[in-house]
Amino acid sequence: MLSKRCLSAIPADVRITLLTDFGTRDGYTGAMKGVISSIAPDAIIDDIAHDIDAGDVRAGAWALGAYWHRYPEGTVHIAVVDPGVGSARRALVARLDGRYVVAPDNGLITLALDDASDVAIREIPAPSADAAPTFHGRDVFAPIAAHLAAGTAFDHLGSLINDPLVIVFPTNSHSESGIAGSVIHVDRFGNIVTSIRPDTPANAVIRVADVTIPIGRTYSDAEPGTLIAVTGSRGYLEISLRDGNASRALGMKLGDEVILDTPT
């Protein structure tokens, strides 16, 4: 009886997630986790990625877009890819559909912002003099996130702003026979993610340079060693090489053109 009442009174531990370009071998992320657990001892810290290419804000924004909304409300996401650390660039804490994102104001939150309906963004006040100008991950973002997790109200964390810096991702145009888009991401498997997010007609194909690629439902619809285009898990058309690396095979990279061709 008593125990039941107790149990129900215990809130689930808040989760804090961590995405950085710090790698792990220098102990930088360890320092962030230590700071967090000193302020919010019960917080569960989920590593997302620490191997974003150094300084690649666009790649960080892409990854953040994959998971921020999959977590329950109340989750605090830290994202630190921050080549401008210590400069005049602002630092943000955003509340997006009930989740929080703590990040530098350099475009990292672009895709999370795109997907959110209920948005509030605050500028984190300038760090105190003893914050290391080279490591706001440890001295600014981790403490803010931990205080949020420990119960500090979002409304107390700085002034509202409405002009966060966003990255302009490529848009598509209409070509003669379909849609012209471009490569917006290449994943670990070499899958080439395009900007095209179609309700794809049944007889459409993908064309890149002089290669024509059929559209299927999943990777293994292709014969081993052949190319296929499928709608990926975030709704974008992506080009895949069965049991291989499409990006290497096609020599394709960010920004390259991709045509969705719909014969009439």
Next chain:
Amino acid sequence: MLSKRCLSAIPADVRITLLTDFGTRDGYTGAMKGVISSIAPDAIIDDIAHDIDAGDVRAGAWALGAYWHRYPEGTVHIAVVDPGVGSARRALVARLDGRYVVAPDNGLITLALDDASDVAIREIPAPSADAAPTFHGRDVFAPIAAHLAAGTAFDHLGSLINDPLVIVFPTNSHSESGIAGSVIHVDRFGNIVTSIRPDTPANAVIRVADVTIPIGRTYSDAEPGTLIAVTGSRGYLEISLRDGNASRALGMKLGDEVILDTPT
């Protein structure tokens, strides 16, 4: 008093472990963790590995064999190396000696199965139409694992099967003077793990191609720069190069022959 009773009524948080070939930089594992924590907010999620070579089911099976039974009963292990995602391949949830393994039916559970005494395996029902055919890690395996962790009974998770797909690992044969086996794994250190799991006679040696290697107890029994064979932490004989990489030095790879030679 009260507090004591409360404390004892609080069960330990269930753990869910994650092994994939997804890497981390695309946010795929973050999406899985988000799904898990939305369904089972108190679950502790332990990363095991996300750098299994893309599509290398055998390597995933090897790694899973290292830890599944070290965790306490009730743990839910997710293993996703799944080149056939979205195809007709089945998805499984297995109960092995009180731990659970959620994985595609492609051989990933082979070595865990080998080691388990009490085995029950169920086929996870086909995913709903809104599951992405390219990402069952997020839309099938993570939710099933989270529901298990949150208290759904194993018996409610699908129909029993008794024919999971297993990988045939190489077996040994008797040679003139001992045992002929082969390389079944190469680890991060370049240690060459063989299929030989002997009660090794004191005067035995290992032979590979034209090299003879003494058998010792641990790596540092060898002089720096020299080769030694030891019984590794999973009971298999492995070949090691003190302060170096045996696999590179010997040019050995999966499947290469290894002889345990017992002079009479």
Next chain:
Amino acid sequence: MLSKRCLSAIPADVRITLLTDFGTRDGYTGAMKGVISSIAPDAIIDDIAHDIDAGDVRAGAWALGAYWHRYPEGTVHIAVVDPGVGSARRALVARLDGRYVVAPDNGLITLALDDASDVAIREIPAPSADAAPTFHGRDVFAPIAAHLAAGTAFDHLGSLINDPLVIVFPTNSHSESGIAGSVIHVDRFGNIVTSIRPDTPANAVIRVADVTIPIGRTYSDAEPGTLIAVTGSRGYLEISLRDGNASRALGMKLGDEVILDTPT
């Protein structure tokens, strides 16, 4: 009412951190985590790094120095970079300012020791016969750490020692016009960390070989593509290349000389 009293009676879960050179793809760290959670089911396990270069004790010591004291008292840090595993090298559990470090006695704790005021070190008794001589991470360090986390008193864990093995990091000398130091670490970004920890005079510069580098406050004080020296997050002067990799650009490595030049 009741629930409040219950809540306050529930201690924060103890955290155990893990630093190794095991990588993750072999399942070795999974085995350690399984052992920990079997003994201490509520412990939160934070990965710090598993990609320390194989056998690089110095690099492990450097990383450990970044985070051990950022965690709250009671945290148990496991550090295993252990080329001498299974040999006569001792194993240690240290209490440093209220945190614990469990590690082989090979210098891994050097920098943590340097920073601690309140120090006690115990030698972990020799492992039992069934401990794998090649994997004390799983069979010695993980269980000791888990027992500490689960409440075993530090004083019961072996005999006090006062002669831990320490690594001698380079010291600085006075040159004609300033301080002569050397490279003690290169981080993921290619930042070159030096042994110089100065109260730097305003007009000082850094010289390496025939290159003169200005001193600034943070990375982005330099123009893109140019070099700058800043005081890093651990108080050492480090050399950085804006939007690039200083270590590669300068061809500098551990031990190379660096001069802090203070024109008079």
